[in-house]
Amino acid sequence: MSSVVRFSRLLAPAMVRHRLMSNFRPEKALSLSSVSDDHSVWYDYSLNNSEQFWGDLAAERLRWRRPFDRVTDCDMERGIFRWFDGGQLNVCENVVDRHVTTDPDKVALIWEKDEPGEEERVTYKELKSMVCRLANVLKSQGVKKGDRVAIYMPVSPLAVCSMLACARIGAVHSVVFAGFSAEALRSRIDDAQASVLITADEGVRGGKTIPLKATVDKALEGTAAVNRVLVMTRTGNVVPWNTERDIRMEDAMALVSESCEAETMDSEDNLFLLYTSGSTGRPKGIAHTQAGYLLYASLTHELVFDYKPGDIFACVADIGWITGHSYVVYGPLSNGATTVLFESIPTYPDPGRYWEMVSRLKITHFYTAPTAVRLLIKAGDEHVHKYDRSSLRLLGCVGEPLNVEAWQWYNLVVGDARCPVVDTWWQTETGGIMIAPKPAPNGVKPKPGYPMIPFLGIDPVLVNEKGEIITENDVSGLLCVRKPWPGMARTIHGDHNRFLDTYFSRFPSLYFTGDGARRDRDGYYQITGRVDDVINVKGHRLGTAEVESAIDEHPDVAESAVVSFPHDIYGEGIYAYVILKDTGDLHSQTEITDSIKNIVKHRIGSFAVPEVILLTPALPKTRSGKIMRRVLRKVAANEADDLGDVSTLADPSVVDVIKKRHIETANNY
């Protein structure tokens, strides 16, 4: 045990700080679970000596080909963030090759296929050979450093290999969730100008096949960007094939060498793009870079989850989301962990699936979304009790607020009150976990409904509408971050001005998260939800404007307004107010609402289909023509008795019409 740790136990905090400043070895110290009992000592150190803190960690945790010259160079006003400049490394080498040297036969991936009990294991050595082969295939198709590669795949070892193969040759991956429609896929391919796309013949989820290749073909009809499609065999069923363009992945991999030199990358070269929703109809390609992202994913994975060698880490998110990037792939693999790839759904073949898997694979860490927890609460405790969960050590959650009732159930029924419940708050843009009860192994005793405390080096602040920082506790405000951190997004692909506008211009010198939060008397954070037109539905992030623009494509629709309403299981449900054109030739209401739902399904994906569609002759608008969404939200939430000030409405009688229709519609669904 290092002297730092012993000292931190014995000395008063001020002296520890002095000691840490002169003799700080974060890697050695922080990777010991017996790190200082007092989180605040480390936290203060990380904020007050941030260059040294991040610099030491980067130097010790990452394998560099050339050391960096400078820890950080940031300018919040211009949205410029550079970390570890001058340094060169390869991310794939850091997450794969390193462990092949030390522990080649350790299992890196456990693929939990849709069919329970059919798991497949991939060791670090096998992973390296698969990644290298795939990297060579990409190279043989002309993919070069900086080129974009789209990945539209089921959660599987070859999907992970696709990401890592890109990292190995310096290509930029853009994973698109395989539940997105052809049109949504096409717009992401176009925006990124991806030249190669990797997919599978079909996906399998909950026993049903999903026509991935057919969807890809449809997406590619409308874009000239992609000239090669690599197809993994998942079901082996016959799928449409274009011999000029499509290549069977396994065949191509068999023909190339199993070694591939990793490209030397600069710290700030682009690692991946990941599209996420904002408050306009157009998704944004969030760009993350190499060293800073990897360091942050790696450190948060180890400390927030108290990861130890030998643990079996299961983050059941899809790789199409940032959670999958950071805590299925990069974080766990950087730490040499065994990571579970979950292809299925929580209710297949029955709602005991997760816990049956936990007992079969001896999972130690389980990380999911609140919507899944709530769904399983409804299904009944017997599905949990049936299985041995004694391997579990920690339960994590992310994506939306974990309400107290769901927290208690997760803690008592799943964890037998034995495993800390770690509610983690973060975003696609933050790269990794920002607020969690265990920002260091000891952390604090979790408080239901609260992500609680900032991770080391993270400086959250609450501001009021005027942008003034609120310093007291027991307050609510808009959640911002004052200090840059290595894992943060660097830009929006092709639109740096949008990056600045969205995150840095509302409150100068602060990163604005788009979330509202409360800080309680003890200084613990609780997230109250988005304050912009972004909603979190079933763990998916969606812009209301995206759903509106899909609905507006319906030939009978004149205008629409989409809001969210509180939903027992999904967190938020989607509620669409729709004005039909006065065409005279109206179909039945059910026909119209069904065809509107269909359009949303085709434009975005089934997860974006509104729960409620209310046909209305008008929308509540101000005299300047702005829709008063507050009124629409209140009506959707059954809170129409308390509408607040509606005196600025051009025609207040619209509100009564909507209220009446809401009650009628509510009776019908």
Ligand code: WT7
């Ligand atoms: C938005 C980010 C980060 C991975 C999953 C979602 C909401 C996230 C929590 C939490 C309350 C949460 C926020 C945030 N959110 N975690 N623990 N408690 N809300 O990533 O799709 O980028 O969405 O999810 O509203 O802004 P994302």
